[in-house]
Amino acid sequence: MTRIVFDTTALSHFSRAERLNSLHEITADDECVLLAEVLAELVKGVAVYPSLGMISAESWLQRAALNELDELAAFAKYKGELGGGPERNNGEAAVLAWASANGGMAIIDEEVGRNIGARDGLQVHGSLWLVIRSFKSNVLDRATAEHIVDDLIGTGKRLPVSNGADLFTWAYRAGVLP
Amino acid sequence: MCDNRTMGGSGVGGQADLGQRIAEAREASGATQAELAAGVGLERTALVKIEAGTRKISATELVALAHALSRPVDWFFSESPTAVVSRRRDPAVGGFSRRLDLALEPAARDVAYLADRRILTYSGRATRKVPESFDDAENLAGSVRAEVGQPAGPLLDLQSVSEGLGLLGFSVALGPDAGDAAYVEVGDIGVAVVNGTTDPGRRRFSLAHELGHHLVGDAYEPTPRIWAGDTERMFNAFAAYFLMPRAAVQNIWDEFSGQSTRLAAIAVAVRFSVSWTAACNQLRNVGLIDTRQRELLLEKDLRRGELLEFGERFTVELEPPAVPPEYARAVLGAYRSKQITPARTVELLHGTVAESELPELEGISLEDLLGEFETGT
Numbered sequence: 360m361t362r363i364v365f366d367t368t369a370l371s372h373f374s375r376a377e378r379l380n381s382l383h384e385i386t387a388d389d390e391c392v393l394l395a396e397v398l399a400e401l402v403k404g405v406a407v408y409p410s411l412g413m414i415s416a417e418s419w420l421q422r423a424a425l426n427e428l429d430e431l432a433a434f435a436k437y438k439g440e441l442g443g444g445p446e447r448n449n450g451e452a453a454v455l456a457w458a459s460a461n462g463g464m465a466i467i468d469e470e471v472g473r474n475i476g477a478r479d480g481l482q483v484h485g486s487l488w489l490v491i492r493s494f495k496s497n498v499l500d501r502a503t504a505e506h507i508v509d510d511l512i513g514t515g516k517r518l519p520v521s522n523g524a525d526l527f528t529w530a531y532r533a534g535v536l537p
Numbered sequence: 538m539c540d541n542r543t544m545g546g547s548g549v550g551g552q553a554d555l556g557q558r559i560a561e562a563r564e565a566s567g568a569t570q571a572e573l574a575a576g577v578g579l580e581r582t583a584l585v586k587i588e589a590g591t592r593k594i595s596a597t598e599l600v601a602l603a604h605a606l607s608r609p610v611d612w613f614f615s616e617s618p619t620a621v622v623s624r625r626r627d628p629a630v631g632g633f634s635r636r637l638d639l640a641l642e643p644a645a646r647d648v649a650y651l652a653d654r655r656i657l658t659y660s661g662r663a664t665r666k667v668p669e670s671f672d673d674a675e676n677l678a679g680s681v682r683a684e685v686g687q688p689a690g691p692l693l694d695l696q697s698v699s700e701g702l703g704l705l706g707f708s709v710a711l712g713p714d715a716g717d718a719a720y721v722e723v724g725d726i727g728v729a730v731v732n733g734t735t736d737p738g739r740r741r742f743s744l745a746h747e748l749g750h751h752l753v754g755d756a757y758e759p760t761p762r763i764w765a766g767d768t769e770r771m772f773n774a775f776a777a778y779f780l781m782p783r784a785a786v787q788n789i790w791d792e793f794s795g796q797s798t799r800l801a802a803i804a805v806a807v808r809f810s811v812s813w814t815a816a817c818n819q820l821r822n823v824g825l826i827d828t829r830q831r832e833l834l835l836e837k838d839l840r841r842g843e844l845l846e847f848g849e850r851f852t853v854e855l856e857p858p859a860v861p862p863e864y865a866r867a868v869l870g871a872y873r874s875k876q877i878t879p880a881r882t883v884e885l886l887h888g889t890v891a892e893s894e895l896p897e898l899e900g901i902s903l904e905d906l907l908g909e910f911e912t913g914t
Binding site for chain 2: 425
């Protein structure tokens, strides 16, 4: 079991793609964490994407907040690095802070956040990694996994592939899959 | 008068330290607890407890407080990078405004961050002896002029020249009564904030003055101190000779011989891009006019119409907001290599570009993902 803390973008796109059930399925063996700062960003998006309102009802996403001083100090450091004033990048800073203070895995799709996490030795992965992992561990068949990627792309999510099939073709060719 | 703040040992102290830091920032801002609490949507009693260290604070509340207090969020958990070594101001203005310090601290913090990450790299500087006489100051100015390959004539783009000497000069509009400039050292790098609200000529003079501080390495003094009195006058002399070398002033004087003293003084101000006061002072310093003549010139301010009549363009520099050019390039390099976010890039560039004006970057590639798969399952 891994503790996984999600950034806003990943949850937002799974939700808008109506794939929260799939996300639950592919993380069923993990302890999934939804931070207050991430939820706050999702709530702000409800006016544009009403489906984001559903996320708070997902009981498998355990609510957490940065309560301890070391978590808050890590948050301040990452927030300082990410910038964005009072409104932006708070969720991402909170995710990095939580992972740095508590261990576990951060799911972040923004490259700068990923680079900063990797620089600090945090375990940072993206949405596509989760999908491939679920296929590798036989949680999903290939067709379902490809569909999830297609649906994510359908929400306008910026991914390095144009469809799910391409991801798998690449994964086999690059040796990511055996 | 040194502004040397520390906080509970290294890095994070206790909840009480954090509360104290919030109280410190609030007091510096002049806000009461009630005013600050109302501004961030907290009960006053909650803020009282936060400042006393008896109530925990959420990340969201911390961000709101930082914003309301105009402090970087990480300020509340870290020491100031360094003590302010120099503040320059108009003697007519009573006391130093905290606004200069408040602008200098984040700039120094940014530079320290970028240097730590090797995003900014400047070669170490050779430090010079503190000038102890006007001759020393003039000689120092002359040798530095030679070093930058511009021994004579007007020295334009002072921000760039200073950066070449390891002094990053930022221009920030701080209002008319906030002082002229302040300087700190961050390792070997100097950071100066010039009050961009002051006149263009004055801004250049202020930066040249701080360059003097930078070149002699104030921080190598046993205790950082605020220079005062005679020593400050030496740095003003350095600035004057650095911007207006004696021989170049003499050349202008000769060129306008037979015409009015005022016209020669206008030529000095315009060609060296300095204030009317600085031009008149320098004519006296080099002995071309006496004190009485200087006073007569200064009795009448230089009028805009006189500048137009003179017909040569006064080069405006350090128009706020302004950041040094190589610093800007380094920040954009970090943006391009995705070490910093677009939002942070704009902050580091002091809003000189908008996010929509940043170069468009390629999205993440599959090759970029490979490392993640190798280290994963």
